[in-house]
Amino acid sequence: MRLAAFLLIFCIFKYANSVDHTNFKTCEQSSFCRRCRKVTPDQSKFALVPGSLNTYSDSVTADLIHKDNKHLFTLKLEALEQSDIFRLLIDEKTPLKPRYKVEHALKSAPKPGSIKVLEGDAELTIISGPNKAIIIADPFRIDFYQNDVLTVSANAKGLMNFEYLRPKPQQPAAEGAPENAENASANEVQNTNDEINDPGAWEENFKSHQDSKPYGPEAIALDFSFPQAEVLFGIPEHADTFALKSTSGTDPYRLYNVDVFEYILDSKMALYGSVPVLYGHGAQRTAGVFWHNAAETWVDIYTAESNVVSSIVNFVSGSRKSDPLAAHFMSESGVIDAFILLGPTPLDAFKQYTSLTGTAPLPQMFALGYHQCRWNYNDERDVEEVSAKFDEYDIPMDTMWLDIEYTDGKKYFTWDQFKFPNPLGMIKNLTDLGRHLVIIIDPHIKRDSSYFFHNDCTEQGLYVKHSDGRDYEGWCWPGSASYPDFFNPAAREYYANQYALWNFKTVTADVMFWNDMNEPSVFNGPEVTMLKDLVHYGNWEHRDVHNLYGHMQLMGTFDGVLQRDFNQRPFILTRAHFAGSQRYALIWTGDNMADWGHLQHSIKMCLSEAVAGFSFCGADIGGFFGNPDAELFERWYQTGAFLPFYRGHAHIDTKRREPWLYPEKTRLVVRDALRKRYSYLPLWYTMFYEHRLTGEPIMRPLLAHYPKDKETFTIDDEFLLQNRLLVRPVIHQGATKVNVYFPAIDDKKNGDLWYDVDTFKKYANVGYESIAVDSYKIPVFQRGGTIIPKKERIRRAATLMKKDPYTLVVCLNRTGKADGTLYVDDEKTHNYRNGEFNYIHYKFENNLLDVDFIGKPQFKTVAWIERVVIAGLERVPKSATLIVDGISKELEILPFSEAVAVRKPGITVQQVFNIRLNF
Known part of the structure; x- marks a missing residue:
């Protein structure tokens, strides 16, 4: 009875109310966070010890000293063999016990590269190719340069902290200090750098729980400045905007894996995953920092907003006009182990991070289809009936899921x-x-x-x-x-x-x-x-x-x-995740709610995860808690159709919400969205293969390809799929139009051509365009200059479409050119690792569609090309000529919306061919 009562009370508490902030710590209630936050800026206590430098072919080491307590630390700085990455490690020189160093997050031990060292009177320069790191001795700081451009600085704000391990004092450090740290105010903690005076240093209580802290205070912290940046992003998982906000006057962002149900939006609270990688981006370059630490971590963000006061002071004093954007990482234990990612482009920085932590493995094709889940399908009959209903209503579905029951x-x-x-x-x-x-x-x-x-x-x-x-x-x-x-x-x-x-x-x-x-x-x-x-x-x-x-x-x-x-x-599929978890599993955004805000944040959250290595991300369609009305249900299925992971899921107390339980109009809208997803499965599959090769994210913020366009820096309601599709879902109630931003390539406001995927209407201007939407419309645009593979014979499951024919959609750029790729294998096994695949490159130029293979084609398939759609031609061709092995064949041309279609080339995707348009 006690067990049943406890679970009943907990379930009522956990799943009948929104999140209770008081069940989760604030920074002030976390003793190490408040201690690290109280370090006085611009008065760093750390300095290099003269005469302690050792130089090697791939690294330098030296001792650091805390000038007040005289404790010694070891510093190691190395350049990695993979260019444009430095690694900084700082540990106690003689700790009372070893401090934890993270294992298993990196895909393998990074290989160091060669360096050249130049010694000066007060600084040390480490050169690695076009990059260099300058270590300033006192106060300790490291400036990282790429091609002589200062890109990242460590400890420029002087916020470094390293609490060394020590025996517990015989007497309490502060008489009369409050027993419960959650009730400690800022005035009750002495504002000194002596961490043992903090009432939570040696023992900490939160609610009814006691943390014995047998090793006492052991926090570490370091700040990183990004002189070239105008926006910071990363450090998922948070239900917040893609661009990180200033934490001045608020709690820092928290990285601590916790079960937060019905999480609130626009919050810096911790959620289920913690990926401590952060990027700074400006119009000229992008850089990043990977904080390789698995303990509870808080991150303060200093943006232009939080730098206003210091900017005024600096201006009056005649110093630099403003402080650079910066982040202050604070962790409860471990060592300082930071990778500096020098970019210089967004994609360069993203690839540098995944070169360390790995990429998602190539999934089976079924994983990219639609998944049907709830807590819980009742029994075997329920499972079979739901599966049968999908067939009855001709709605594709690949996977049934069972929860704990x-x-x-x-x-x-x-x-x-x-x-x-x-x-x-x-x-x-x-x-x-x-x-x-x-x-x-x-x-x-x-x-x-x-x-x-x-x-x-x-x-x-x-x-x-x-x-x-x-x-x-x-x-x-x-x-x-x-x-x-x-x-x-x-x-x-x-x-x-x-x-x-x-x-x-x-x-x-x-x-x-x-x-x-x-x-x-x-x-x-x-x-x-x-x-x-x-x-x-x-x-x-x-x-x-x-x-x-x-x-x-x-x-x-x-x-x-x-x-x-x-x-x-x-x-x-996993809920908890850390750096490198993408090598094993995909993720979703957890216990969301059936409201428009959670729909909107599904995009923001998956964008943040994508740049942190997790390309395979999605959200519970319709919201886990609550009962979505018809409009929200429709729009969520449409949005989910263009997120990498596509799963409907719901709480045990929600109404059943299989698509046929809604009115026919809604069922047809949902069916249309699902069928659209399935038509793009060849593109999804190709993108996942290319992600595995390059480490570039599949779902991307606009700034990834339009880094000079400052309007893109904070856009998180539309996104790119590679550089091929621009997606701006309808994510607001009652919308009859949406504003779509078409980005600029350069400072002169030149832009790409974009084609509406439904009508092939062309958009040539940079800026916002108002796009009318009805209940069926998902605003998606193919970039001019790309070729996208599709399959337009939709079956009950992706696994049954393997032999079906392809359609190639060719959208021309301003010079009449386009190119694209298609990846084909058995869609299930690891045989592709033995070369059993076809990786095909298509190119259109001078009215000729040409094909060649990247590597030797090894996978035999009967799948063929049934149609080529071409958009952006200035004239309609009279016919087309197919040439295979020197043999010509005339093909029919048909108008197709604002494009033309070349009918039935009839060649398999294994064949080398070209198609010439005849005018």
């Missing part, structure tokens, strides 16, 4: 034998239709003596533990639960083995997985997560590794799914 009492790797007595039969019914099933596996393990997983983890010592060695026990969906210590290789191996078909016998190799609640979510824990003083494998505290916990689960899941079938590409 499919299990036997919330015990993962089991099934409810009454609701799902024959899961293998249910799975076969789906796969026979070309569809897939995804089921949820959360990290909380029910403490039940009849549950094999719990017994094994207990006996083998695989759970996260208290400092005295006891298994940690928290509360989540099963009630009393413990959590595997995924940092322990044995725990990860055990967990991965549970996915094997000889262990999990009630699924097939086509079933894929969803890891949720993996922040980790602990209903009765501080801030709905784990205690920070718990202990992980290697004797690391949870505070050191918190933001990595979900990432480590993903590593186990990925290995398990891969090992059960080495030749099938895994598909995994």
Whole structure:
């Protein structure tokens, strides 16, 4: 009864109200954050120790000293072999115990490059190709240059902090200090740089939870300035604008993976993921910083707004006109480990980051189709009926999803034998239709003596533990639960083995997985997560590794799914994520709400994730909480059709909202949006392949390709898909028109040509255009100069379209040219890694469409080209001539809206050919 009562109360609290701010810390309630924020700017206490410099072929090292407390630190600065990246590492020289250094976020150990060192009286210059870093000795600062342009400065504001480990004082540092840090005011904390005087330095309470802090204060902090920047962006995940706002007078942005339901918008609060990469962009160049730290982190942002006062002071004093934009990273523990990304273009900076942390693997084609989910489909019959209804109404759908209620009492790797007595039969019914099933596996393990997983983890010592060695026990969906210590290789191996078909016998190799609640979510824990003083494998505290916990689960899941079938590409969805998690899983924006604001923020949030390595991002269509009306439902499906991950999902207490449960008009609008998504599947698939090759994001802010156009710097209601499509969804209630911004290429306001994908109407001017919309209209525009592959025979699932013919859509630029690519393989296995694929380049110039292959074509397919649509011609051609292997064939030309269509070339995508237009 106590368990049932607790879960009932928690569910009412968690899912019947909007987020309660008081359940999550502010910076003032987080002792290390308020200490770091109290460091006096422009009075840095750190300096290089004379005579401590060592130079090597790839790096320099030196000692740093805190001039007040005389504690020593080691500095290492290296240039990476991959150009335009420096790495800065600072640690204690002789710590009382080792400090945690992040593992598993980087795809591999970065290779250092060669450097040249020039020593001066008060500074040191490290040269790497066209780049250099100048280390100023006292006060300590590093300026990073690219081609003699100052791009990033570290500690230019003098906010560096490094709290060294020390024995606990025998007496309290501050008599009468308030016991509960959440009630401490700024006046109750002495404004000194002596961190032991803070009342939360050695022990900290938040609500009913105590953090014992056995190692005392150990925070680190460093500021980075971006002299060339006019806007800062990055550091997801937050429900905020793409361009980061000043934190002057507010809390900093927080990076701390927590379960926040019905999260509020335009907020700097922490959410489910933490990716500590930030970019500064200006009209001349872009640079970035990757803060390689997995502890709780706060980030202050200094923008033009927050620099107004200092700008006035500087002007009066005759110094520089304004302070540069800057960010101040503050982490609870660990070491300073920062990668400086020198750009100079936005895409350069994005690729430099993914060169460190990796790219998303090529997904199976079904993953790019539509996914149907709710908490929960009731039973096998419910699943089969929903699948059948999609066919009845001719609506494409690739994947059915099951939430936690499919299990036997919330015990993962089991099934409810009454609701799902024959899961293998249910799975076969789906796969026979070309569809897939995804089921949820959360990290909380029910403490039940009849549950094999719990017994094994207990006996083998695989759970996260208290400092005295006891298994940690928290509360989540099963009630009393413990959590595997995924940092322990044995725990990860055990967990991965549970996915094997000889262990999990009630699924097939086509079933894929969803890891949720993996922040980790602990209903009765501080801030709905784990205690920070718990202990992980290697004797690391949870505070050191918190933001990595979900990432480590993903590593186990990925290995398990891969090992059960080495030749099938895994598909995994995760809520918690960190830098590098994109190598294993895709993400979504979490427990959103059925309102227009959350629809609008789905674009902003996925844009921020995309530039941080997570191209495979989406939001729950219609909102997880609440019941969307017909208009919101329609517009969300239309927006989701052009986000990388496309899934409808809803809370257990919402009304059922499958498309046919709405009026016919809405069902037809939703069907149209879904069919449009499926027509672009060849483009999506090609973009994901190219993302894997280059690391460039798929979904991009406009500034990625129009970096000189300042209007693009803060636009986050429209976006690019690569440089091929511009998408401006309808995201406001009652809209009959939307303002679409067509960006400028250069300072002279020259722009690209853009073609409406529905009508091929051409837009040639730079600036805002008012575009009329009806209930069916999704404003999407193809850039002039591109060729896009499509498939326009829409079937029930993407898996059934593999052999269907292609349409090539050619939109000409101002010089009558265009080019594009198409990637083709078996859409499922890893055989492409052995060269079994076709990567095709199409080029149109001088009225000739030509084709060549990037690499040797190895994949055999019967898929053919049934039509070529060409927009932007000045005249309508009389006919076209197809030439294959020296043999000519005349083709028919038909008018097609404001374009022309070349009918039935009839050649496979494996053939080399050209098509000449005849006038």
